[in-house]
Amino acid sequence: MNLKRFALSALALGISQAAIAEENAETADNSNIDEIVVLGQKQTFATSHVSDTMIERQAAVASVNDVLNELPGVLVTQGDYFGASDWLTAIFMRGFNTGGGANQIGTTIDGLPNGGSSYGGGSKANRYIDVLELETVEVGQGTADISSRSNEALGGTLNFITRDPLDEQAMRLVTAFGDQDARKYYFRYDTGEIAANTHAFVSASSSSVKDWINNAAEVTRDYGMAKITSEIDGYKLTGFISYNDANEHEFETISLDDYNNNPRNDALHMTWTDIPAVNEYYRDGWRALRENTFAYAKVEKDFGDWDFQTSVYKHRMKGRGDWVPPYLVNIKDDGAGNPQSEFVGGETQYGGSQIDRFFFVNPDGSAAVPSDSCVPTVGFNKNNDPACYADNVLPVMSYRHTHYTNDRVGITADVAYHFTTGSIEHSLRGGIWYEDGESSSTRDWHKISNVLVGPAFDKKPYWVQYISEYQIDETMYYLEEVAHMGDFTARLGLKKFKVDTDYHQPIGSDQPVSHSSSSDPLFSFGVNYITPVEGLEVFAGYSENFSAISKDRVGGSSAEELSRIEPETAENIEVGMRYEGRDLQFAVTYYDIAFENRIVFIEDGAVTGIDYLSQVDGVYYNLGGIDSNGLEMMASYNLGNGFSLSGSYTYNKATFVGTGSAALDEEAKVVAGNRVHGSPKTQYVVAADYMGEVLSAGMSLRFVGDRYINYDNAQVAPSYTVSDLYVGVDLANIAPNLKGLSARLNVNNLFDQEFISGVYSGSVFPSAPRTVSLSISADF
Secondary structure (H helix, E strand, C coil), rough: HHHHHHHHHHHHHHHHHHHHCCCCHHHHHHHHHCCCCCCCCCCCCEECCCHHHHHCCCHHHHHHHHHHCCCCEEEEECCCCCCCCCCEEEEECCEECCCCCCCCCEEECEECCCCCCCCCCCHHHCCCHHHHEEEEEEEEEECCCCCCCCCCCHHHHEEEEEECCCEEEEEEEEEECCCCCCEEEEEEEEEEEECCCEEEEEEEEEEEEECCCCCCCCEEEEEEEEEEEEECCCCEEEEEEEEEEEEECCCCEECCCHHHCCCCCCCCEECCCCCCCHCEHHHHHEEEEEEEEEEEEEEEEEEEEEEEEHHHHHHHEEEEEECCCCCCCCCCCCCCCCCCCCHHHCCCEEECCCCCCEECCCCCEEECCCCCCCCCCCCCCCCCHHHCCCCEEECCCCCEEEEEEEEEEEEEEEEEEEEEEEEEEEEEEEEEEEEEEEEEEEEEEEEEECCCCCCCCCCCEEEEEEEEEEEEEEEEEEEEEEEEEECEEEEEEEEEEEEEEEEECCCCCCEEEEEEEEECEEEEEEEEEEECCCCCCEEEEEEEEEEEHHHHHHHCCHHHHCCCCEEEEEEEEEEEEEEECCCEEEEEEEEEEECCCCCEEEEEECCCCCCCCCCCEEEEEEEEEEEEEEEEEEEEEEEEEEEEEEEEEEEEEEECCCCEEEHHHHHCCCCCCEECCCCCCEEEEEEEEEEEECCEEEEEEEEECCEECCCCCEECEEEEEEEEEEEEEEEHHHCCHHCCCCEEEEEEECCCCCCCCEEEEEEEEEEECCCEEEEEEEEE
């Protein structure tokens, strides 16, 4: 790739001629890294943010999601320490999560909605932002900012903020490498002032990393980003565009017993054979391909008594999920003993349903039939065991694609009016968010051309199973009054959502469905008091949150079924205090959340194994909910002489609430009072950092308590403790001719612990072993 050759050659030039390089203003800033993790002065709800040192502890090849793991109440689980596997990426917060299609935590990019975080058509934050372009993440647990643009924020919001252009002209080059054959090449150019009060930057990166189990299946990610800021006659203008192209292999979860037998493996492998039932678990056939383009323009203006900001944005995602079922699906009745049209190829069947499946074919192309007297080999059944067929049969397989698109355009506007009545200072603000979106999901099946050779597939599908198309219009508006009375602040807010979803299938017999998912008026209020103790304030807040009925649930239900379910809601209460002194900062929050109208899919029948055909019958119900309460603490302390300490502690008791019907609870696999699986009751992080003129270093220790694996709380993922380390060196302070050069070593899982990283509704995924990476930066 040209980008790689350019980055390497430019880096080499920088090493040899760094004596004439200008020092990057950002490098100078790094000598005074902000360790404060407490946010929210005069705010009536709990917030926190990712500090510079939390970002420093992440490898240059890591995902932006990783930086959240040191904040109270937040747990991020991924396939490895570089963020591979979209399928396994999940974020837990206060008993809510983004995994398994839950979509219970809102995500925004520079305050604008990400369009959902689900695997099937959503785009998590790492689809927008390279970790090297991340400024911080603002986390609003529970009673978050009323203006947050998300209809999924039952358990809070995550606002990922990108870096702004630098004031001075500068160029930065980074190259990184490490375990799992990790490689990354990054380039950024800051223009400086290109016009009056106008600055811009452009950056690009390319990275690759292999899986940690076989060190063979490759993940590649390419990012491009540009941002321009300007100020004209008091109007602040921002333009932004980002692009990401990702091609990622997946991992697969395993049972707890399998983990105990081998804690450094999953169910997949990288050996292609002539046996379809073995190739079904070929890692390179389990892939997520995504391409995201996101752009926005913002205008802000402060007129004194009132101010406003508005933005327009556009997002386009197209992607594909790959799987390799060990059979061909018989869609067309070709007659007994005749060649199977799905194997012969040349035509595509649209819609319809399977007649049966076949795993092998005879030399004439007809479906092979296993011997009635065959006793299958252990691990096989009669249909997929080659020993149950004649010697001259040929194996067959499918390469199944699910294509996703998501095309969104939206507008936001906020206005605030500031006035005084007597001794009370008022801020009255309101806003609106409107989004028009079109999305689709198409599943097609391709024949693997020759199973005896490899996984290459025919370009023309033999079956297009379905095409689901959605039109989604969303409107949110809010109004809030904030009153300041000396040291006392109070706020009262109201917001409302309306989401209209139209669904239809161009093929098949499904009837179009239209559904409107509207919230009741959602109230929020809170108080804040600045105590006589300097730097100490206390707060309390309440909010009602809402999650619209997702498009997948609309697409999987009839109008009659949809009329029987309601959107999910949550009521959040918080009480806490925070302190900000010269060297010490801390915050303590108690919260209580009631999650109601939980939507559960109840199956009428079950398909064993992997349901590649997604032909399980069932219906959605509102069944109970979740009660979540707990305590969150975080603190940082400046020890002086470049040393600092920080940490967080979380106690979270999240339990299921029953429906009142024993039969429905049993169908939903819910036992009232059982803990929410995947969510630890206790977790904490302790970190120490040093920032000197030459050397910077830091180490964190993270403890995650026991987690139940499923609804019945019968199996437990044991607690674990894991440590991460980073060491950075500013080479300019070693030798003057190395001015502008720096290096950083990152070590994840420093002591090479074996533990369960992720819990996924009955299955688990093991942690990656110790992972080391090194990055070298050159600033001009």
